[in-house]
Amino acid sequence: MHPSFDTAALRCDDAGVTLLGARCTRCDTVSFPSRDRCANCYAPADLVDLTGNGTVVSHSTAMFPIAGMQPPVHIAQVRLADSGIEILGVSADGVRIGDEVAVVPRVVGSDDNLFTTYGFGKEDSDA
Secondary structure, three states: OOOOOOOOEEEEOOOOEEEEEEEEEOOOEEEEEOEOOOOOOOEEEEEEEEOOOOEEEEEEEEEOOOOEEEOOOOEEEEOOOOOOOEEEEEEEOOOOOOOOEEEEEEEEEEEEEEEEEEEEEOOOOEE
């Protein structure tokens, strides 16, 4: 696997990719990507692994290239299951509000400078 595009947002290892967030030690606010201080009250924050799955709450389709993907590019706003925070990511397939999705690794960059980022893929409804 290629290195993470942002080590504050994503850990890449043999197990796959893990979203990295922060939980405030005072008010329990969760933020993404990880940060040293709470975005809400500026108290210290602890690094936390965020779940890789959630529910699509909004989506859009861009008709121009984004992060190495050619149009149409499907963009999903996903509420993560464990924290309730919402993050954006691209999806190889179209999504609908209410779809269950999981984080998937994506490779971006040029041939001599590749990085791993994340996107979303639909979860198998037969599972």
